[in-house]
Every structure is written in C-alpha cells, then in structure tokens.
Amino acid sequence: MNTTDPRLKDLFAERSQRVHVVGDVAERAIARDRANRRREITTAVAAGGLALAVAVPVGWNVMRPDGVRPAPAVSTSEGPTSTQPVPSPSPSQNTTTGEPTNRPTSIPTITLSGAPAAATLDPSDDPSDPGGETAVAYVIDGELHDGQSRIALPEALARPNQVARLADRLVLxxxxxxxxxxxxxxxxxxxxxxxxxxxxxxxxxHFILTGDSGDLTYHDARGRQVARLSAETCKCGTDGGAPGGYQGAVGLVGTTAYATKGSTGKTVAWDVETGATKELPGLYRLIDQDRAVAIVQIGGEAGDTPCYDLRDLTTGTRRWRVCGPVLMQSFSLDGQYVVGTGAVDGLRSSVTYPTVLVWRTTDGELLLESGDPFGPGPWSVSARAATGQDIAVQVGHADGTRSLQRCTLEGSCEVIAPARPRWQSDIPEGDDPYVLSLN
Structure with a gap:
C-alpha cells in the first residue's frame, strides 16, 4: 500500500457511512483505484486517433462534496501563437519539466473552473432497443465485435483489461x-x-510496449520484437527500491516511439531504426500520429491542478493550453477531438467535472460533458470512447446494468448494444461489461 492509500481508506470510511455497501469497500475500492490508475497511465495509444475505454468509479459518489458545482466561469487568455520550438530550460523555467514556471501568455490558455460545456449527454433510459453501429470495436461475452465482424477470444482472455485491433485482423x-x-x-x-x-x-x-522490465520494445503486428530500448538507458532513478525504467508507451509517429520516463515528468523520443533518443520536457499523454501532435501534461503529479498543452511534434509549437481538474485520455479517430474525464481534486472530496468530457482539438474548447456527476436520474455515464463525430458511451442504469450507446456531440444518444450486468457487481462501481477497443 502506498502513502496515499491510508488517506483514501479513511476517506472511504468516512463517506461510506452514508451508503449501503457489501464487504470491505475501502480495501476493494483502493484496489480498484490502483487498477484504474494503472490503466489510465498505460492507455495513451496513438493510432491516428483512438477509441479509449476508461472506467470511472461510481464509487466516487461516496465522496460527494457538500457544496454545489461552481457557477459557470471560464477565463481565457489569448495572444499570438508561438512558432518557436520549445526552448531548453532557463532560470525562469522549471528545471524538472523544462516548462515555464508561469502559465504562458503567448498561446491561448483556458482555465477550467466549473463552467458546463455547451452540450450535455442525454443517454437513452431504455436499454432494450439496440440499433445502429459504431466505429468502435468492443469485446462482450468473450467476443470482439468489429462492425459486422466477430472474433471469438480464448476463454482465458475473454475478459481483457484492454483490447486493440492489429493489421490482418489480428487482435492485441x-x-x-x-x-x-x-x-x-x-x-x-x-x-x-x-x-x-x-x-x-x-x-x-506495429506497436510499442512497456512493462515490468522497464524496457521499451517495438513489435510487429504478430508481436515479434523488432527493437528494444533498455531500461538502463532511462536514467529514471528508483521507485520504491526497484530500478527505474520506461513507464508508459504513448505513441508512434513514423519510426519514432514516445514513452514516459518513470516518474520524472519527462518523455523519451526513440528512433526505432537508428536507436537515437531524445529527452523531452513534460509528460506526453496522447499522440495523434497522422497529425503529428501530442497532448502534454504539465504538473498535476503533486496534487496541484494539471495543465495540458497541444504540441506540434515537428516544430515544438504549443497551440493551446487547458488547465483544470481533468484528465485528457484519448484523441478521436479523426483527431478532431480529445476525450477525457473529470478528476478528483486531490483528496478534498471535490469533483468539479463529470465522467465524460470532449474538447475540440483546434482550440481546446470544451464541447460536451455528461452532466452533474452527482445529479439525479436512472443512469450514470461510466465509460467513453471517441469515434469521429460521435462518442461511444457505456451508460449505467437503475438496475445496475450498463448499455453501450452512441451519442452525438450535441448530446443525443441511441442504444447500439443492450444492457448487460457489470462484472464484480457487488463492488459499488463494478466493472464495465463492454471493453472498448483502443483503436
């Protein structure tokens, strides 16, 4: 158990007085939270835009704040966009991240302070009438659904944490x-x-992979290793006494692979053909290969509010910055949007934004959200995936089941796959029955 777990346990114990629970929710929710955090760290996948499923625990409802959501207030500071590459650290910069110590004034900066998005999701409350299709592939009942195609998975792999499509109808x-x-x-x-x-x-x-060894490896579609960057080259220090290494595979742009460097707040760019590496400031979270842009997280590791830059990978130009208690998690398939979720604000029992958020890539404007995370209703949104103009969303219903729905950016939704029971349904937040493809 890490140093934050006792605080989480105390908080769950305090808030769980208000709800009926089964078993030791604190221990199980902490375990669930660990798994969710591991998945969030490891699901930055570049595929020219992606589909991402990330469960947001309904169990956070036991941490509902006493106050109400802040009144709409968004401050925006705009100026001419910089056309210069990201500079090397200077006395006015953070020597750890290489980023300016103050928010930039040369690029559009949006500070999220609780203002609702322009549109709110309105999921269907009748999960029994599925129809239509989605560009997002998904696993249900041990089978991958990819449009009209079906691939039966081995029984031992019927319930993966993540799934992705590879060339030649292979599945990862x-x-x-x-x-x-x-x-x-x-x-x-x-x-x-x-x-x-x-x-x-x-x-x-091709795909890149990080794991227990700390190495960064490059593979073909059949999984055969083509190149390897040893953990010893990371120079990431140590974590709990174990050698540091490359922690999160982020994306591929041509022959360049990107991965985070342990807990240093920095990212490595590795040419898989020449072996050359370059250290980059900031924590690269998402990469859109076709458009050669990245979402880079600045700060947020020590409980402070994170900021996210949209950065051009070729020139280093930062196009905009969004700051607020949110997590940006995936590009849409066409790269036009970024999908994310609201974040717990430290451990202060404060959730400013809900479980589904969609931003426009061109200017960082918040377009769509799933509404008040503590609002009334027979459903609650618990997972999401960006698919071009639409998003695929798992919606929780009053009976504990969850359906898969396709929603427009204006908020209207239709059921595309019927309601199914959650996995481990005795845990308040459960597990989503549908596993949405990373690409």
Whole structure:
C-alpha cells in the first residue's frame, strides 16, 4: 500500500457511512483505484486517433462534496501563437519539466473552473432497443465485435483489461498477466508476459510496449520484437527500491516511439531504426500520429491542478493550453477531438467535472460533458470512447446494468448494444461489461 492509500481508506470510511455497501469497500475500492490508475497511465495509444475505454468509479459518489458545482466561469487568455520550438530550460523555467514556471501568455490558455460545456449527454433510459453501429470495436461475452465482424477470444482472455485491433485482423489483448496477440480464429500467436502499456501505429502494423522490465520494445503486428530500448538507458532513478525504467508507451509517429520516463515528468523520443533518443520536457499523454501532435501534461503529479498543452511534434509549437481538474485520455479517430474525464481534486472530496468530457482539438474548447456527476436520474455515464463525430458511451442504469450507446456531440444518444450486468457487481462501481477497443 502506498502513502496515499491510508488517506483514501479513511476517506472511504468516512463517506461510506452514508451508503449501503457489501464487504470491505475501502480495501476493494483502493484496489480498484490502483487498477484504474494503472490503466489510465498505460492507455495513451496513438493510432491516428483512438477509441479509449476508461472506467470511472461510481464509487466516487461516496465522496460527494457538500457544496454545489461552481457557477459557470471560464477565463481565457489569448495572444499570438508561438512558432518557436520549445526552448531548453532557463532560470525562469522549471528545471524538472523544462516548462515555464508561469502559465504562458503567448498561446491561448483556458482555465477550467466549473463552467458546463455547451452540450450535455442525454443517454437513452431504455436499454432494450439496440440499433445502429459504431466505429468502435468492443469485446462482450468473450467476443470482439468489429462492425459486422466477430472474433471469438480464448476463454482465458475473454475478459481483457484492454483490447486493440492489429493489421490482418489480428487482435492485441492486455490482461493482468501481460500482452497477447491472437489471430482471427482466436488462436494465440504471441505471449508477452509482464506487458502493461501499449501504443499502436495508425496502420496497425506495429506497436510499442512497456512493462515490468522497464524496457521499451517495438513489435510487429504478430508481436515479434523488432527493437528494444533498455531500461538502463532511462536514467529514471528508483521507485520504491526497484530500478527505474520506461513507464508508459504513448505513441508512434513514423519510426519514432514516445514513452514516459518513470516518474520524472519527462518523455523519451526513440528512433526505432537508428536507436537515437531524445529527452523531452513534460509528460506526453496522447499522440495523434497522422497529425503529428501530442497532448502534454504539465504538473498535476503533486496534487496541484494539471495543465495540458497541444504540441506540434515537428516544430515544438504549443497551440493551446487547458488547465483544470481533468484528465485528457484519448484523441478521436479523426483527431478532431480529445476525450477525457473529470478528476478528483486531490483528496478534498471535490469533483468539479463529470465522467465524460470532449474538447475540440483546434482550440481546446470544451464541447460536451455528461452532466452533474452527482445529479439525479436512472443512469450514470461510466465509460467513453471517441469515434469521429460521435462518442461511444457505456451508460449505467437503475438496475445496475450498463448499455453501450452512441451519442452525438450535441448530446443525443441511441442504444447500439443492450444492457448487460457489470462484472464484480457487488463492488459499488463494478466493472464495465463492454471493453472498448483502443483503436
């Protein structure tokens, strides 16, 4: 248990006085939170825009703040966009991240302070009438649904933590034990034990992987290792006495792989052909390969409010910055939008934004949200995926089931897959029945 777990446990104990629970919610919710944090760290995948499923615990409802959501207030500071590459650290910069100690005035900066988005999701409350399709592939009942295509998965891999599509109808599955590649018949081609975080090329022909070893490895679609960057090259220090290494595979742009460097708040750019590496300031979270842009997180590791820059990978130009208690988690398939979620503001029992948020890539404007995270109603949104103009959303219903719905950026939704029971439904937040593809 890490140093924050006792605080979480105390907080759950305090808030759980108000709700009926089964078993030791504190211990199980902490375990669930650990898994969610591990998944959030490891799901920055570049595929020319991605589909991302990230469960946001309904259990956070036991931490409902006593106050109400702040009144709408968004402050925006705009100026001419910088056209210069990100400079090297100087006396006025943070020597750890290489970023300015103050928010930039040369790029548009949006400070999120609780203002609702222009549109709010309005999911269907009748999960029994599915219809339509989604560009997002998903796993349900041990089967990958990809449009009209179906691929049966091995029984031992029927409930993966993450799933992604590879070239030639191959499938990549991430479980607690590692990463596995299966073919269209469901036969296992390659097992990569200990793999945790993956990022794919937009043509699905290659992926990069980080895991227990701390190495960063480059693989073809069948899972065969093509190149390796040793953890010893990371120079990431130590974490709990264990050697540091590359922690999160973020994305691929051509032959350049991006991965976070342990807990240093920095990112490595690795040319998989030449072996050359370059250290970059900031924590790269998401990469859109086709447009060569990245979402870079600045701060937020020590409980302070994070900021997110949209950065051009070719020139280093920062196009905008958004600051607030949120997590940016995936690009849409067409790269036009960024999907994220509200974040718990430290451990102060404060959730400013809800579980689904959508920003426009061109200017960082918040377009869509799932509404008051503590509002009344028979449903609550618990997962999301960006798919071009639409988003695929898992919606929780009053009976504890969750359906898969397709929603427009204006907020209207339709059911595309019926309601199913949650996994581990005795845990208040449960597990989503649908596992949405990373790409």
């Amino acid at each position: 599955l991430v479980t607690n034990d590692g990463v596995t590649v299966v073919d269209s018949s469901g036969a296992v081609l390659t097992d990569l034990p200990g793999g945790r975080a993956v990022a794919l090329s937009s043509d699905r022909a």
